Amino acid sequence: MQPSASASNIFDVVVVGAGAAGMMCAIEAGRRGRRVLIVDHAKAAGEKIRISGGGRCNFTNIHTAPDRFISSNPGFVISALRRFRPRDFIDRVDRAGVAWHEKTLGQLFCDGSAQQIIDLLLSDMGKAGVQLRLSAAVDRIDRLADGGFSLTIGGAQVEAGALVIATGGKSIPKMGATGFAYDVARQFGVPVTETRPGLVPLTFEAGLLARTAPLAGVSTPAVAAAGKARFAEALLFTHRGLSGPAILQISSYWREGQEIVLNLAPGLDLFAELRAARAEHGRQSPATAVARHLPRRLAQWIVEEQGAASGNLADLSDVRLRALAGAVNAWAVKPVGSEGYRTAEVTLGGVDTTALDSRTLMAKAAPGLHFIGEAVDVAGWLGGYNFQWAWASGWCAGQAV
Numbered sequence: 564m565q566p567s568a569s570a571s572n573i574f575d576v577v578v579v580g581a582g583a584a585g586m587m588c589a590i591e592a593g594r595r596g597r598r599v600l601i602v603d604h605a606k607a608a609g610e611k612i613r614i615s616g617g618g619r620c621n622f623t624n625i626h627t628a629p630d631r632f633i634s635s636n637p638g639f640v641i642s643a644l645r646r647f648r649p650r651d652f653i654d655r656v657d658r659a660g661v662a663w664h665e666k667t668l669g670q671l672f673c674d675g676s677a678q679q680i681i682d683l684l685l686s687d688m689g690k691a692g693v694q695l696r697l698s699a700a701v702d703r704i705d706r707l708a709d710g711g712f713s714l715t716i717g718g719a720q721v722e723a724g725a726l727v728i729a730t731g732g733k734s735i736p737k738m739g740a741t742g743f744a745y746d747v748a749r750q751f752g753v754p755v756t757e758t759r760p761g762l763v764p765l766t767f768e769a770g771l772l773a774r775t776a777p778l779a780g781v782s783t784p785a786v787a788a789a790g791k792a793r794f795a796e797a798l799l800f801t802h803r804g805l806s807g808p809a810i811l812q813i814s815s816y817w818r819e820g821q822e823i824v825l826n827l828a829p830g831l832d833l834f835a836e837l838r839a840a841r842a843e844h845g846r847q848s849p850a851t852a853v854a855r856h857l858p859r860r861l862a863q864w865i866v867e868e869q870g871a872a873s874g875n876l877a878d879l880s881d882v883r884l885r886a887l888a889g890a891v892n893a894w895a896v897k898p899v900g901s902e903g904y905r906t907a908e909v910t911l912g913g914v915d916t917t918a919l920d921s922r923t924l925m926a927k928a929a930p931g932l933h934f935i936g937e938a939v940d941v942a943g944w945l946g947g948y949n950f951q952w953a954w955a956s957g958w959c960a961g962q963a964v
């Protein structure tokens with residue numbers, strides 16, 4: 564039997580995890596007059612917000628729509644995304660006087676720093692009367708006879724009528740990511756789907772890595788495809804394999820053993836271009852002809868890989884030109900793996916959405932227990948979608964607790 568909590572440790576709502584989703588939920592519950600405690604084992608709130616978007620926080624995407632999210636239950640996000648839209652978050656950003664800009668593809672970033680978003684949330688939590696406890700680990704959770712929850716937090720007993728788990732996924736363990744949400748889910752009989760790193764650089768096996776080593780640092784626009792998924796964005800060669808937005812996006816769809824197909828000259832029929840170049844400038848080197856459309860180092864490398872580095876365009880038959888063009892327009896490459904949770908921006912999978920109410924994010928089998936944000940089996944594309952899910956799911960739970 565757990566000792567009971569002192570009056571100052573009795574709350575209507577305890578939120579575990581002071582990240583994007585948890586803080587949004589705490590604000591909303593506090594505004595509704597609920598007594599709210601939010602706890603985090605980190606020394607500061609919103610650490611992932613701080614490092615997000617290269618320090619400028621890509622806080623939403625104006626093209627938010629359900630098809631920009633990956634979940635075993637794709638319709639689950641519809642309700643929350645409808646109830647709290649990008650415009651709702653932009654209004655808060657505007658009211659706080661935080662300047663922002665659209666970078667590309669509907670991605671909104673702070674002009675200044677991501678800290679402005681954290682400050683906005685901390686300020687709103689303060690105004691809503693939310694208590695924040697940092698460096699506080701939750702050691703134990705028990706169900707009370709009245710249906711509420713008892714938590715042991717740093718040795719102290721805390722009681723709450725509703726419990727919101729907002730501890731995120733497994734990505735970036737160095738920043739304190741844990742599988743805590745999944746453990747709590749299992750404790751209360753809520754299923755968890757298989758998790759894997761998403762939005763993550765892909766790696767090459769040693770032989771291919773040795774061959775591509777000279778390309779590390781080269782970036783080029785590309786279309787990356789895996790199965791039916793395809794993304795047209797920048798691609799970057801790294802010392803481990805491939806990265807850049809196109810690769811991060813496709814990594815969420817790619818599975819071990821699968822090839823990805825890269826078009827390194829999107830929108831260009833390189834075979835036709837090379838044939839025309841051969842007719843007009845037959846003495847041009849193939850590398851020079853390809854380099855009209857690709858970064859020079861990459862063009863040189865592809866031409867060498869195709870055994871076409873010596874000689875000139877006039878020496879290449881249609882068959883060889885087609886092979887060379889194919890290596891650019893449809894380079895099929897099999898990554899050996901990914902860089903894993905160490906660098907993944909998001910966790911795919913998580914608390915099974917079929918076990919949650921899509922309007923309140925409450926576990927159907929455990930009344931009063933809610934799961935929000937990245938802990939849930941919902942992962943967005945790159946580009947502000949993951950924060951929009953965190954805000955929307957946090958907002959919905961905040962109306963319900």
Ligand SMILES: Cc1cc2nc3c(=O)[nH]c(=O)nc-3n(C[C@H](O)[C@H](O)[C@H](O)COP(=O)(O)OP(=O)(O)OC[C@H]3O[C@@H](n4cnc5c(N)ncnc54)[C@H](O)[C@@H]3O)c2cc1C
Nearest residue numbers: 580582583584604615616621730731743936937947949950
């Ligand atoms: C490098 C990087 C850049 C990113 N950039 C963007 C971007 O620009 N735009 C975008 O939309 N998304 C971005 N993301 C993804 C986005 O940060 C996450 O999807 C989002 O932060 C998830 O919010 P959350 O509140 O669910 O979880 P988190 O933000 O991960 O918050 C979880 C909180 O719970 C705490 N916690 C964990 N375990 C425990 C425990 N056992 N007890 C107590 N507290 C615990 C953590 O300390 C943390 O504060 C980025 C991710 C990374 C890694």
